[in-house]
Amino acid sequence: MSNTPKSDVAPETLENGATAAGDQGVSSQEQPSLRILGQYLKDLSFENPNAPQSLSQEAQPEISISVNVNARPLAANDFEVELHLDAKATSQDKVAFAAELVYAGTFRLENFPQQLLHPAILIECPRLLFPFARQILAEATRNGGFPPLMLDPIDFAAMYQRRMHQQTVGQA
DSSP, X not given: OOOSOOOSXXXXXXTTSOBTTSOTTOOTTTSOEEEEEEEEEEEEEEEOTTTTGGGGOSSOOEEEEEEEEEEEESSSSEEEEEEEEEEEEEETTEEEEEEEEXXXXXXXXXXXXXXXXXXXXXXXXXXXXXXXXXXXXXXHHHHTXXXXXXOOOOOHHHHHHHHHHHHHHHHO
């Protein structure tokens, strides 16, 4: 017995053979598919080098964040994607805390056109990993004696475009 909802209404067919839902007559076997096979914490480091003095700061520390995404193939359609988050808080030229996190996942991408495979790996996969990495980083800073560091959402598409632009400029 299937859990798939069924409808008595047939999808509207357009002139080119596509349905109003936009499948353009492509069977489900040919549609791109992205699946998460697993996700895991690969590396986590939290340093609080000036504790306990750093815990009783009156001034808001200056926080710098860096984000990077790396990917590597595991099999024909399987990829490991790593999301690197580094956060450093300084106050009066002293490190309050430093956190480094590598959160990774394995993904299966099937039936992607070649021109869309690279962006899917470096945009969609880290977008799916980010909420989990964000939570781990927030808990690590809280457990280190600081308010939880709640990162703002990251625009992985803009990051990807900047990276591609830098590579293009670097090759010119």
